Amino acid sequence: MVSIIGRPSAGKSTFLNTASGETISIVSEIPQTTRNAIKGIVNTSLGQLVFIDTPGLHISDKKLNLKLTKIASDQIKDSDAILYILDSTREHGEEEQLIAKMASPFSDKLVIAINKTEDPKSNAAKSHEFIEDFFPDFPKNRVIEISAKDDVNVNDVLKALYDLAPEAPHLYPEEFYTDQEVDFRISEIIRGNAINRLKEEIPHAIYVTVDHMEMAKENLLKVRAAIYVERDSQKGIVIGKGASMIKDIRVASMKECRKIFPYKVDIDLQVKVDKNWRQKDKILNKILR
Ligand SMILES: Nc1nc2c(ncn2[C@@H]2O[C@H](COP(=O)(O)OP(=O)(O)OP(=O)(O)O)[C@@H](O)[C@H]2O)c(=O)[nH]1
Ligand SMILES: [Mg+2]
Structure with a gap:
């Protein structure tokens, strides 16, 4: 380790x-x-x-x-x-x-x-x-x-x-390269695509949740996710003109998921406001595992 x-x-x-x-x-x-x-x-x-x-x-x-x-x-x-x-x-x-x-x-x-x-x-x-x-x-x-x-x-x-490193039996099977759960990986992919497109104070102001996941078909995972911001004014920035920003984030995230999972991932992505979440223990405990 x-x-x-x-x-x-x-x-x-x-x-x-x-x-x-x-x-x-x-x-x-x-x-x-x-x-x-x-x-x-x-x-x-x-x-x-x-x-x-x-x-x-x-x-x-x-x-x-x-x-x-x-x-x-x-x-x-x-x-x-x-x-x-x-x-x-x-x-x-x-x-x-x-x-x-x-x-x-x-x-x-x-x-x-x-x-x-x-x-x-x-x-x-x-x-x-x-x-x-x-x-x-x-x-x-x-x-x-x-x-x-x-x-x-x-x-x-x-x-x-x-x-x-000490000599010890492997902790994970050799084909593993991470221990992250699917929902966490998807939320991180969405957060990565969001922060790399947004500037200034917004990247620190967001967190992402995956609220629902369902295998709709054998090769299709349907996901409902949300990007949370701290203030109403930030919501408009994440959505973008004519919803162009949120669409970009969604499409890029789906593409990235396609590369790492053996099935398609369809993401329904919303933007929500959670006022001053960075001061809330309940949220911090949920997202910082
Ligand atoms: N020029 C150069 N840039 C690098 C190199 N490694 C990382 N970067 C850049 O440095 C920035 C930060 O990289 P990260 O890997 O996110 O850094 P980190 O230490 O994980 O940062 P935190 O998660 O914020 O603590 C990114 O823009 C990277 O592209 C390097 O070897 N050379
Ligand atoms: Mg890092």
């Missing part, structure tokens, strides 16, 4: 998708895209690694952020190894220091990946300095420069993790 940790937008979900060769976890430019501890399973000739993609750790005292941070910190203790991903295109500020401090007691089971090194803005030398400051005497072979997006050195990270 490997927990992936790092700041929001460091590339944790991108790493998981590249390592597994599947779209397990949604990726976007918007920080704090991942909200749940999502499992991705990687099987190679060396064995099985079960990754837990955690929400990016972010300093804030807002309820949603506190819950996200707790999800990540709970995972660290329970895992056999930790993959800490640093974004080498950004300054390593206070937030990064807090994560490094949180990870430092676990340096025996840690692999550090310096990500986005293919980007012209990358400053890997600075990242190495940062690592030397916070993890003195850390083994050099467990610090790896990568590009999660372009699949550079991702295999080397896997090898370093296999070296740390």
Whole structure:
């Protein structure tokens, strides 16, 4: 069991998708895209690694952020190894220091990946300095420069993790690449398509529910789902002019489902308002599993 940790937008979900060769976890430019501890399973000739993609750790005292941070910190203790991903295109500020401090007691089971090194803005030398400051005497072979997006050195990270992993029977059958239920995957696909089309404050203001699923035919799953926003004014933005935005989200989500499920998925998608849901424990407990 490997927990992936790092700041929001460091590339944790991108790493998981590249390592597994599947779209397990949604990726976007918007920080704090991942909200749940999502499992991705990687099987190679060396064995099985079960990754837990955690929400990016972010300093804030807002309820949603506190819950996200707790999800990540709970995972660290329970895992056999930790993959800490640093974004080498950004300054390593206070937030990064807090994560490094949180990870430092676990340096025996840690692999550090310096990500986005293919980007012209990358400053890997600075990242190495940062690592030397916070993890003195850390083994050099467990610090790896990568590009999660372009699949550079991702295999080397896997090898370093296999070296740390205990020998044990497989936790999942080899054909599994995630443990997510169908309804959760569909709701994440819809959320991913929504946040990648919406800008500014909207991505954080949405959550998605799948309210009903039914195999209508042998090869057709019918789904009723809803995108919730926080305010009436946001509803119009998600629906779009002449309902064009919601239609785009629906069609793209159905296409994506078609690629991963062995049947067609027909989605009936509505937009609803749940005022200030980010402050409601009941909703947070439902969507942050
Ligand atoms: N240039 C470059 N961009 C990357 C790389 N890996 C990820 N990104 C981009 O960084 C952004 C964030 O990626 P995610 O994988 O969603 O990051 P995350 O760490 O899972 O973020 P949260 O879930 O919000 O914590 C996306 O726009 C990715 O395309 C990389 O190797 N190089
Ligand atoms: Mg993520």
